[in-house]
Amino acid sequence: MEIAPNDITALLQTLRAQDYAVLQLPIAVAPRIDRTSVHEALQGRERWQPEFPEFENDTMGRSFLQNKVSWLDDGDDGLADICKELVELAEVVASITPDLGLPSSGRTRVMAHTASTDEDKKQLALPAQGIKVEASVLQDRLLFREQRKVCILHIVGGSDGTLTLHREGSDIPVKCQDGMTLVFRHDIFDYSCLVKSRAAKPPTAVAPGKTSPPGFEPVKDQHALQERS
Numbered sequence: 743m744e745i746a747p748n749d750i751t752a753l754l755q756t757l758r759a760q761d762y763a764v765l766q767l768p769i770a771v772a773p774r775i776d777r778t779s780v781h782e783a784l785q786g787r788e789r790w791q792p793e794f795p796e797f798e799n800d801t802m803g804r805s806f807l808q809n810k811v812s813w814l815d816d817g818d819d820g821l822a823d824i825c826k827e828l829v830e831l832a833e834v835v836a837s838i839t840p841d842l843g844l845p846s847s848g849r850t851r852v853m854a855h856t857a858s859t860d861e862d863k864k865q866l867a868l869p870a871q872g873i874k875v876e877a878s879v880l881q882d883r884l885l886f887r888e889q890r891k892v893c894i895l896h897i898v899g900g901s902d903g904t905l906t907l908h909r910e911g912s913d914i915p916v917k918c919q920d921g922m923t924l925v926f927r928h929d930i931f932d933y934s935c936l937v938k939s940r941a942a943k944p945p946t947a948v949a950p951g952k953t954s955p956p957g958f959e960p961v962k963d964q965h966a967l968q969e970r971s
Contacts, residue, residue, distance in 0.1 A: 753925070754838045757892070762907060762926035764916065767827045767896070776823070777920060781899040783820025784854060784965045787812060791879075792858065800887045801855055801968070803933040804908065810862055813882065814852040814967070825852050828896060828969050835892050835925060836971035844891045844929070849971045853886065856965045889970040893928040896967040897921065903964055907931045918964065928970065935966065 756763040790810040793801055802809050816825050832849040839846050895905070903918030909931050916924060918935065926933075 750834055750838065753834070754841055757838075757842060757925065757927065761909075761930050762914070762916075762924065765831075765923040765925060766921065767824075767831065767923050777898075779820045780824050781920075781965070783818065784856070784898055787854075790862070792862075793855070794883065797883050797887060800890070801853070803935055809855055810858045811853055811855045814854055824896065824898075824967065828852050828894060828967060831923070831925075832894055832969045832971045835894065839892055839971060842892070842927070847889065850886050850889050850969055851882070852967055852969045854965050854967050886970065890928045892971050893926055894969045894971070895924045895926075895933075897923075898965040898967060903935060905933055905935045907933050920964075935964075 753763055753765070790812045793809045793811050798809060801811060814821055814825050816822055816829070818825065829849070829852065836846055836849050897903070897905075897918050897920060899920055905916045905918045905924065907914040907916065907926060916922075
């Protein structure tokens with residue numbers, strides 16, 4: 743994927759004007775079977791780990807269920823093309839962060855995250871449950887949290903969700919559709935990612951002191967690929 747100078751300029755101008763931009767990567771308009779293969783690769787992925795409670799707000803935003811995360815590699819089956827496009831976009835974003843008044847410090851790896859299934863909750867365990875975690879895993883998570891400048895979120899699967907950007911004094915809803923890519927100032931915005939349930943339900947507790955609005959539940963059939971620059 744090559745991003746033309748005019749497109750880079752337009753992205754910078756949009757971020758300066760409203761602190762976020764909605765983009766469409768080439769793979770988002772690829773043949774449907776290619777999009778399906780990306781979704782299936784994530785659905786069938788085995789290398790998931792539960793998110794540490796200390797990092798859930800940073801990774802998943804304000805609203806989340808027990809979530810799982812996975813670091814993606816360029817060579818992963820079914821995911822190589824989307825990872826390549828996200829990495830190239832992240833490098834472009836990293837090149838313009840100084841123009842946004844932010845320090846340039848490269849980019850993170852691509853992280854996938856989604857809501858845990860009931861089966862996941864039985865199988866995935868946290869360190870508090872006696873599972874040992876390598877120091878490098880914690881280091882990756884700390885580096886990811888520290889890189890809270892410009893965030894790239896690419897949505898895979900589903901079409902019923904709404905991602906809301908939150909900043910002091912205003913909320914901005916963004917329709918979560920398969921293939922959507924959102925670039926936003928993470929030093930300014932926090933976010934919530936929700937999907938409307940088929941029937942209104944009582945508020946569901948998702949964390950101490952947190953609830954999902956009535957009629958909404960955390961997205962379970964969507965995956966978000968996240969990278970930061």
